[in-house]
Amino acid sequence: MNAAEGASFNDQAIWTEGLKKSYKGLHAVNGLDLRVPRGAVYGFLGRNGAGKTTTIRTLLGLARATAGAARVLGMDIDRHRLAILERTAFVGEHKILYDNFTALDMVRFTSAFYPQWSHEMVERCARQLEVPMRQRFAKLSKGNRAKVWLLLALAQNAELLILDEPTTGLDPVANDAFLKLLVEDHAAHSRTVFFSSHNLAEIEHVADWVGILDRGRMLLEARLEDIREHFRLVIAAGRGLPAAVSEHIAAVAQSGEFTRYVVTRDAEAFASRLRQQGAAVTEVSPLSLREVFLELLRKEQEESHVPVEMLA
Amino acid sequence: MILHVNPASGVPLYLQIQSQVKQAVSAGALKPGDALPSVRKLAADLRINPNTVARAYLDLDRDGVLRSVPGGGTFVADGQPGLLKAERLRRLRPHARQVAVEGTQLRLTADEILKLVQEELDSLGEPR
Numbered sequence: 001m002n003a004a005e006g007a008s009f010n011d012q013a014i015w016t017e018g019l020k021k022s023y024k025g026l027h028a029v030n031g032l033d034l035r036v037p038r039g040a041v042y043g044f045l046g047r048n049g050a051g052k053t054t055t056i057r058t059l060l061g062l063a064r065a066t067a068g069a070a071r072v073l074g075m076d077i078d079r080h081r082l083a084i085l086e087r088t089a090f091v092g093e094h095k096i097l098y099d100n101f102t103a104l105d106m107v108r109f110t111s112a113f114y115p116q117w118s119h120e121m122v123e124r125c126a127r128q129l130e131v132p133m134r135q136r137f138a139k140l141s142k143g144n145r146a147k148v149w150l151l152l153a154l155a156q157n158a159e160l161l162i163l164d165e166p167t168t169g170l171d172p173v174a175n176d177a178f179l180k181l182l183v184e185d186h187a188a189h190s191r192t193v194f195f196s197s198h199n200l201a202e203i204e205h206v207a208d209w210v211g212i213l214d215r216g217r218m219l220l221e222a223r224l225e226d227i228r229e230h231f232r233l234v235i236a237a238g239r240g241l242p243a244a245v246s247e248h249i250a251a252v253a254q255s256g257e258f259t260r261y262v263v264t265r266d267a268e269a270f271a272s273r274l275r276q277q278g279a280a281v282t283e284v285s286p287l288s289l290r291e292v293f294l295e296l297l298r299k300e301q302e303e304s305h306v307p308v309e310m311l312a
Numbered sequence: 313m314i315l316h317v318n319p320a321s322g323v324p325l326y327l328q329i330q331s332q333v334k335q336a337v338s339a340g341a342l343k344p345g346d347a348l349p350s351v352r353k354l355a356a357d358l359r360i361n362p363n364t365v366a367r368a369y370l371d372l373d374r375d376g377v378l379r380s381v382p383g384g385g386t387f388v389a390d391g392q393p394g395l396l397k398a399e400r401l402r403r404l405r406p407h408a409r410q411v412a413v414e415g416t417q418l419r420l421t422a423d424e425i426l427k428l429v430q431e432e433l434d435s436l437g438e439p440r
Contacts, residue, residue, distance in 0.1 A: 041361050179359045187352035187362035204319040208361040225364070228324045286322020 009071045013038045013160050013192035014059060019068035020216075021051075021058050028054040030216030031068065036194055036209065041186060043203035043224075044196040046213035047297060052196045053093050055213070056164050060090060073160055089158035091166050095145040099138035103131055103148045107155070116157035121185070125151040128177050142169035150178060154185060163195035167202060175199075179206055204289045212296060219296055220250055222264075224289070232267035233287050233295065235260050238279030251295045262287065262295045317358055325360055329368035330377075334399055337377055337388055344390040348378065351386075 009015035014036035021029040029051045036042045046052050057063040059072055061081035070077045072084045097106060103126075111117040126133055131147045132140065140148065146169045153161060167175050183206055186193060197203055203210060204224065211221040222231075231250075237257045245252060248270070251262040263270050271281045287295070317328045336342040348354070351369060355362040369386055372378040375398040379389040415425040 039363075176359065180356050183359055183362065184352065184356045187355050190362075201320070205359045206361055208363050225324045225326065228322055229327075288320035288322065290320070 010074045011038060012036055012071070012074075013040070014042075014070075014072055014194060016055075016059075016070040017068060019055070019058065019070050020066045021054050021063060022066045027216050029058060029065075032213070032216060033218050033221075034070075034211060035221060036192060036211075038192055039190045040209045041182075041193045041207045042195070043207035043210040044194060044213065045198075045200070045203065045210060045293060046196075050213045051216040052213055053164055054216075056090075056092075056162055056196070060085065060088065060162065087158055088160045088162055089153040089156040090161075091146075091149045091153045091163045093164045095142070095149045095169075097137045097145070097148065099136065101137050102135060103133045103137075103151065106137075106148065106152060107133075110152055111155070114156045114158075118155050118157045121155040121157065122151060125154055125181060128181050129174060130177075143171060143174060146170055147174065147178075150181075154181070157189070157191075159191055161191055161193045161195075163193070165196055165198070167197060167199060175202065182206060200288075200290045200293060210289065212293060214297060220292070226264075227289065227292060228286065230265050230267070231287050231292060232263050233260065233283060233285050233291065234263050234267055234271055234274070234281065235283040236271070236274045236279040236281045238274070238277065241274060241277065241279055250292075253295070253298065258282075260295070262292065315354065315358065317360060319360070325364045326368040326371065329354075329365065330372055333368075333372055334377055338399055342388045344388050346388045348386045348388070 012035050014034055016032050016034040019029055019032040019034070020027065032051070032055060034055070044052055044055075054063065058065050059070060059077060061077055061084065065077065073087055075084055077084065101109070107122055111119070111122075125131060125147075129147045129151065131151055132144055135144075137145065137148070146166065150163075150166055153163070167178060170178060179202060182193065185191070186206075195203075207224055209222070210224055210227070212219045236259050238259075239257070241254075241259045242249070243252050243254055243259065248263055248265045249261055250264050251260075253260045261270070267284055271284050274281055315329060315332050317325050319325060321328070333342070333348070342348075348369075349357065351362055351365045355365045358365075369378060369380065373380050373386075376389055377398070378386050380386045411425065411429065415428075420428075
């Protein structure tokens with residue numbers, strides 16, 4: 001299976017090291033290390049303005065990196081821009097298409113560019129997502145526009161699927177149909193799927209890897225099953241308890257007597273050590289992805305936060 | 313067969329699938345020879361990553377609960393009557409842990425604890 005540890009960039013569908021993208025002194029992406037194993041379904045998470053869209057645009061060569069290195073499917077993003085675009089399907093944040101075109105027109109137009117194009121996938125998407133194929137784009141709702149984009153992306157049969165907020169605007173039934181389609185497609189072709197979303201519940205379902213981005217840096221990158229198996233919220237009461245983030249402590253928050261820890265490994269041993277220091281450990285419990293996200297980002301909230309994504 | 317997973321529960325999904333399959337087999341709801349849905353089908357039905365289902369099936373195969381026929385699907389294995397070995401071990405484990413913990417707290421050595429358990433086994437007159 002996927003092993004990000006010790007793997008070279010050739011084992012990664014997406015690999016970045018110290019990636020930076022600045023706009024007029026604002027660091028939208030600020031030293032990002034990203035490791036997306038081939039064949040993974042990777043959920044790319046972060047608050048608004050964390051740098052998700054800028055990262056994606058940089059990976060696809062739509063914006064030029066200020067510093068650092070990045071490879072997509074093993075190819076350097078500066079030198080192999082076209083080859084990367086040929087082998088990657090992309091659904092952007094803004095689901096814009098030609099107003100006078102119908103989805104059928106777009107299929108005819110787009111399919112010519114992609115040798116791997118799957119007409120079978122077009123039909124399956126159209127049926128399962130209930131895509132209005134014969135309506136002009138200008139007349140479509142936000143949700144239906146998203147569906148047309150998803151159809152066009154899935155039908156490309158690309159090695160890598162990059163989706164920026166793909167399900168925004170979809171109603172719950174369409175969202176569920178999309179997730180089913182994505183899982184079926186992934187099971188059949190095991191292409192890599194990299195997608196950003198604010199819907200943590202959907203990520204928690206379909207993803208096997210997650211990365212949480214904050215202010216252009218990777219705050220946490222982990223296998224979702226590791227989070228379920230090893231990550232624990234530990235709450236302890238006592239004085240002079242450790243208050244620093246370390247190798248196995250992803251977050252610490254103190255208020256009064258109580259300290260909350262997100263422990264990433266060996267939580268029971270950590271709790272025993274706290275007890276030996278005289279602390280009362282009141283809780284050791286598993287965390288949902290949503291809780292991990294909130295615990296990691298909550299303490300950052302007080303500090304200033306500039307939404308640089310808007311400048312992209 | 314109805315499987316249900318809760319991605320937010322903090323229990324790995326492959327373990328949730330495994331324990332539900334084991335319970336269904338233990339309870340007789342799944343019988344030897346019964347077919348399970350394919351990895352693809354179950355992943356799509358549950359909207360979860362196919363790798364997760366594959367891992368659950370692999371472990372169940374290794375534990376002797378399921379039997380995979382290459383290219384021919386996954387079936388409930390022809391197990392021993394009664395509970396599966398892995399399930400029986402799972403049920404005994406908390407008791408074993410308690411003996412280990414209490415024995416250590418009483419400052420007995422590992423050999424002394426094992427000897428005690430052996431004596432109890434011998435007194436049952438059961439073959440090992």
